[in-house]
Amino acid sequence: MNAYKHVVYWHDTEQVTVEAPLRETVDCDVCIVGGGFTGLWTAYFLKEAEPALDIRIVEANHSGYGASGRADGFVTPTIGKDIQALVKEFGLQRALEASQAVGRSILEIGRFTRRNRVDAEYEANDYLMVATDAAQLKRLRHDRELAERMGAARAEILTREESRAVIGSPAILAGMRTGGALVNPFKLARGLARVVREKGVIIYDKSPCLRVEPGVRPTVITTGGRVTADKVVLATNVHMDAFPPFRRKVVPIWTYAMVSEPLTDAQLARVRWPGREGMVEAKSLLTCARFTHDNRVMFAGGPAPYYFGRDKRQRNMNRTEVYREIHREFLRFFPMWADLRFTYAYGGTADVVRDYAPHFGSLGGGGILYGYGYCGNGIAATHTGGKVLRDLTLGKDTDYTRLLFVDDERRKPPADFPPEPALYVGARAMARLMDWKESRP
Template identity: 30%
Template sequence: MDVKKNGDVSFWFADMGGLPNYRAPLPGDIDVDVCIVGAGFTGLWTAYYLKQANPNLSIAIVEKQFAGYGASGRNGGWCSGGFSWSRSKYLSTGSRAGVIDFERQLRGTVDEVIRVCEAEGIDANIRRTDCLTFACTPAQMERLRAEQADDMAWDVPVERSHLIGASEAAARIRIKDVQGALVTSGVARVQPAKLVRGLAEAVARKGVAIYEQTTVTGIAKGRVTTNRGTVTAHRIVRATEGFTHGIPGNTREWIPLNSAIVVTEPVPDALWDELGWSGYEVFGDASHAYCYAQRTQDNRIAMGGRGVPYRFGSKTDANGETQAETVEKLKAILYRMLPQTRSLKLDHAWCGVLGVPRDWCTTAGLDVSTGVAWAGGYVGLGVSTSNFSGQTLADLILNKQTERTDLPWVNRKPRKWEVEPFRWLGVHGMYWLYNLADRREAASGGQRTSRLATLANRITGR
């Protein structure tokens, strides 16, 4: 099987004709109003909304590789406006009403991303659709019922979150052994590399300087040091998400959790007829190990999952290269859920990292004493949440009090991760237990949720 495992970083860049040409690096010492570290979604959206609010601001973005190199150009392409973090944990920094409002505003990011794409002429293969989380055992279906009940308890509109039975779920996509599904409406499928590259071009047109091939070596009050020079700025944004550990002083702030994706060859029309999937829904499942998938614009299937979840010492991949073992695991998931696809070849495989805080809850904020702002820890919901980060950070940097600035995720700082080897043991132990829980549920006919999954969550505070 000839699977491309690196070179283009992800299939999404290969789909665009290959990796982009580098922009010029930082030319030396400069002085700007705002310096943003990281040219992914978080940094670019922040620059976009800052320029929208104040066109006269001087803004520089410094990026080690190229705009979209990290998770922004490698993710599964779900623009969901979703909320999968612990609602109750946010009560420590806000109220129930604030958590509900946070979730409500996040849902609006899907429309906002689409609005900006239309305004800026960004063609990111965006398609409005639903997200389907499938249950293939009674235990998984019970978990979906509990999730939907929790949604209702937190005032999520029923048209946003509702359950469907086996026959209706199978009519959407013919998943093997389907018991039902949780339908989340109001989401969109995107081609993420096209989105992040288009956003970078839009930001550059507004006068934001993007310096690539520039490695940040330190962030301090009023200054960002790099291998190319020093940027002096009144406000600094750390927009490094899964690469935050590489900034000195942030080694244990967020850990880089690995996720991997495989993409099939184009699917013949006859096989689509057999699969259904005419609505281009994005989908996942209710197993503990979890997976995520989309039908691409050119009619391939992209299937993602955790693979090797964490590398010792918070190490990251080399340009998206992933292990053969991970490719086999993702292929097994694809064939388990859609056995009709066994004749398909896999064309691409890659991986990337996402940032995970110790409490597994996203955060954004500004330390006024240092002038350093941050956002991230999306735990897999970065395509939509990063847009909201950009709006929120622009408000905070410009000292505006808005409906966003008092939400319970603002200025929330969880405790740091443990030193090695304890964080490696914790994360790998969690996923080992998740996989074992899935196997035990399958062996017992999937009637009841395994207690091992609960134990896994307790170990890592998820």
């Protein structure tokens, strides 16, 4: 077994200058808790709408350190994990409106990087959803039928030969091209943080939030200071369980990835992959693969475990058995790269909610707002969510605040998860059930 570097690959692609922590008591218009994509896009869109707003962000580490900067970099139109359930609950029209909003975000993120000179390695090259067995082919067909019912142009399911001409893996039986892009998520987060600072937003790094005191003007208490604001936006995603109203709304699921050394020209020539599309296997617990900007292969998938007691500690990166399973899956797809050496092996937590879809809304009198629940599919959805939180913060009734993401009289917050040990037992049982369901043709 290789001696892997248990560090997020993306974190090694750009140096970080850490901003000063909060060491005082301050007053502002809007305080955002969390310096990842949700918080940063919210600040960006608020400043675009109301440049005079005094906005402060408190971040436990630094922007891009958490889930935003650890993502696999697939910018997709995905809403949570179960669009069919959303169609059943809200109808085709509302599901279509939400999907179109997230789809627009894919293009707008690309425009943002170009306009603001953010070197996020954005590649608008779509991705290929692939089937490797009869059950996954059935899912591809269901996805195509649903897309057509929602008014999308007819998506073609590619044959084995056509799919392998896009990505030359012997495991692929069929495929379907889906609109999307690839990005370096850490560089995107760092570039976005730079842009919002240039707009006048103050970011306090190394300033973890201890609690939020509600009131006419709520107060955010950090380890070094206090921020009182007209509005507080909670944008901590998987860490929403730190706040009492969300303690049992979110479960942290671990996901893992491996990144190779840069491929030589000879190695690249072994696998036909001319368009550099991302590859995603058609199942709920995704297996995915892509090239990085410097021609490394990223491969992610395998188990997505929940560890007892909501364990988010970094020691869970060092899980030898997980990386063995991921490497076995890699060789199933790409046996011709058996000599490829993986140098990075790492993991991180994604937030999962009971209905597998994002939630945005406000608490009590509306002074505290929130956004979370991306279920590992947040790069484009957080951009859309930033617009939702902008309009909720400004008290505006818009197309964004009427999206099905928003908790209101038509949609309630997700149901609670049970406490331990029932949560641990249930999570293991659900993983086995999903494996069984997805193995049925």
